[in-house]
Amino acid sequence: MTIAQDDAPATTSKDKDVRAQEVDTLPQPKGDALLGRTVTINRPRAELFAYWADLTNLPAFMDNVERIDMLSDTRSHWVVKAPAGKTVEWDAVITDKREGELIAWASTEGADVPNSGRIEFRDAGDRGTIVTATIAYDPPAGIIGKVVAKLFQREPAIQARRDLRRFKQLMETGEIATAAWTQKQLQEEKA
């Protein structure tokens, strides 16, 4: 057992054992590669939690997620954009949920892209709320690898930080910033 030697988040550790232990803190860990990303959002914690708790809201700022269907209170079906106009799909279950604080999830058996993670919300005083995403996933090879490349725009950490920036924009400003100047350009950007 490796013990972290400092106070830095495990997601920033250079030690693969420390990172592996962090994955194991997820309720039903799926995936070996770990990433973490934090953003501070100038809105109340309860409001951010409520928005995220309705998973069908997520495609509004997760550019690669086409839609999320709720199969039950805890089980959802994800439809995600893939190359060449195709989509890839999987089911996920909520593995933990603490009102106003935390939502954890894991993909179910047979997922093309096994993944699990949690999103945490903490008060940040007059700066609003600190939102931390911790995500574990398996980067598969072959055709699925290409799907993952599209899903995460090649670099999962980059995709996570872009999605969190869009979440912040939507919550703070009510809209998602775009440099397009026609509807046509905007649709092409999202395609």
Add this chain to the structure above:
Amino acid sequence: MRALTWHGKHDVRVDTVDDPEILNPRDAIIKITSTAICGSDLHLYDGYIPTMKAGDILGHEFMGEVVETGPGSTLKKGQRVVVPFTIACGSCYHCGKHQYSACDNGNPADNQDIGQEMYGQPMSGLFGYSHLTGGYAGGQAEYVRVPFSDVGPIVVPDGLTDDEVLFLSDILPTGWQAAENADIEPGDTVAVWGCGPVGLFAVQSAFLMGAHRVIAIDHFPHRLELARRFGAETINFEESKTYEALMEMTGGIGPDAVIDAVGLEAHGFFVDNVVDQIKASLFLGTDRIHSIRQAIHACRKGGRVSMPAVYGGFVDKFPLGAFMEKGLTLKTGQTSVQHYMPALLNAIVEGQIDTTFLISHRMSLEDAPKGYKMFHDNQNEVTKIVLKPDFAPSSTIAAE
């Protein structure tokens, strides 16, 4: 609509492109009535700025009439507005502190990656200035889409002409912030490097803030003459030794505050390897960086250094020793335009600040490519070109 588009080095054209549309609730569409060519636009023109794409619409100093509004805009059709060059949301932590140029949300999420890699945190979006600052279409056009129109644009009172208020969009607030960052105390002597628009407005602002003397430094005689009109003393660095002159003119003490309004300007956006490449071919690294080095060298002990000039990459031979030993303070940053606009508009209304002296030429938007070449080739005579979309082509009017 017609718009000035970038196609490559020394290749800008007026093209017909799609009209802008309302895309987000807080958007407004502005019909441009006046738009200026900025000195920093010349760096786009010279092909020095990375992340430019063919067809990009330039222009970040503009104003006009509101013709369309989204449901979240507070503007009304028919209002005349000046638009800040920085795109800021007004809702994030930084906007709350009036640090508008540090807005978290003005730059589209994907575009923030470059800024995050280069600087540690991404900055706000800017109009018409490459994809590093968001890739927003600029205002050298008939129309422009303005995001967050409830926060940025300022409504112009009746009775003021475009020429009187246009520079609220960038260079007047930038010159004012430069003087404010110099923390001027009554009786101070302030030295300003560079008598371009920002330097000249810094001269004006420094006097308004109580500076006893302002010493302006440049090598263009016409620009030095403009500084002299505002009461500045001048040093032409091609005729006199700047450091020696400053020391003699300040009783051997050095200026209390120094303002670098030269810098690398937009060259600063370069990643370091591009800077090195340009430096190697154009000697910029050994020439234009000189202003901040010289300013620090001349500044009195315990003095203040203000740097409106844009630096963005890495600089060689920064005199950190002089900086530390003399106990200097440095303040800098992109301009928080929205923070300064109301007070500066009021100063214009009250007649305390005049900006019209700067305009050397007015011409049609259709003649913009000619304007870029003219500005590029003659920076002594051409101090500011204002493009007017409703001017007839080939009707360039030179001031005076």
